[in-house]
């Protein structure tokens with residue numbers, strides 16, 4: 147028998163005169179060396195408000211179902227109001243916030259306060275509290291991703307034609323634009339928002355009424371408590387309701403993905419700052435304590451590191467949950483903080499990176515100066531030859547021969563001469579039999595090279611503008627979805643307060 151069994155029941159307690167501590171704890175948490183180890187009370191501050199909401203909704207439902215009398219509900223609800231006014235810090239010691247709030251309610255209103263725990267267990271209670279709080283945290287994280295997307299898309303639109311070098315394997319690869327580079331991340335963060343919003347859906351269902359794991363003899367109305375708490379529905383099976391933490395895994399996995407995206411963006415921006423393309427604003431930079439000339443992109447380095455913390459939290463969660471039997475096991479108490487840490491760290495890092503992107507400057511001259519470096523227009527020349535009917539493999543061979551013969555800093559004239567002799571060598575004819583000199587000049591010019599790549603999602607300024615416009619539409623849809631969610635939760639809060647008001 148667990149202490150949960152002791153809590154369930156109709157609240158009729160023979161020890162009517164016992165003090166609150168004894169009523170709630172039945173001496174099981176009296177002391178001992180493991181007291182601190184057992185308690186989650188400090189960490190539970192995060193779900194203090196959630197627990198009060200859950201207690202209120204449950205109490206209202208108990209009264210509506212005639213499981214407790216209206217005047218008993220009103221006493222419990224006034225006790226909860228007093229507990230709320232006093233705050234988390236004023237709670238008596240206890241194993242957790244659920245027990246401490248119940249003790250405090252009993253302290254305020256007497257043994258009738260014990261009626262609150264009728265037809266439930268801390269197992270469904272804690273699961274409800276975590277879901278109630280976590281959905282808000284996920285929405286905050288999603289909102290941060292929207293701010294980052296806004297910064298990326300606005301800067302991308304401003305720099306749709308700012309030509310810069312593009313890299314693969316950290317080698318000059320093909321010229322691109324700042325707009326194309328930044329909107330590549332806007333696309334990734336768009337999926338991060340989607341994953342977070344999907345995680346909100348799976349989080350936002352009510353486990354309340356599942357009791358310890360095996361349901362209850364009382365005629366509870368699970369849909370009603372779900373509705374009062376703004377949940378979209380209930381977790382069907384009562385054992386699943388008490389046990390499930392996969393919603394935390396899903397949310398944390400979405401956040402791990404997001405922070406992996408952030409770490410890549412940060413790494414790129416750090417590199418671009420080193421090359422003089424990107425100038426982080428002073429608000430997001432730091433200097434050296436000894437080298438006064440330095441402007442270090444420290445915030446981006448810290449943001450890059452957050453991916454490590456969050457993937458650690460995901461691992462912590464999964465390894466804690468792995469192999470846990472049904473239903474409630476106290477291991478779950480140590481799973482929860484991983485989810486809080488991950489969402490706090492990821493949200494903060496996302497906000498910081500959004501700020502760094504929104505306030506940083508792009509140095510168009512420095513970007514342009516390197517845009518054609520390392521014969522990075524070569525692919526465009528091969529494309530031009532292929533357009534003239536030469537098999538792409540042969541065109542590739544011609545350009546590779548020209549590139550091998552060209553020094554790293556070769557100008558367009560030298561490259562053109564090299565290309566001509568390579569064409570003669572491989573094809574036995576002049577380059578200009580296939581490509582006009584104007585077309586060649588344009589292919590060798592980084593801006594011309596970029597402008598020629600106007601395929602959907604490509605870097606040509608028009609293509610970037612179209613991509614940004616499409617991504618902005620999705621951004622608007624996601625903003626609306628987030629607002630609808632928040633409005634729904636706010637409306638439920640008002641409905642719960644109104645329901646409570648009918649009793650007090």
Ligand code: ARG
Nearest residue numbers: 150186242268269272478479
């Ligand atoms: N503090 C616990 C947690 O965070 C609450 C549930 C306790 N339930 C129990 N049967 N001991 O998971």
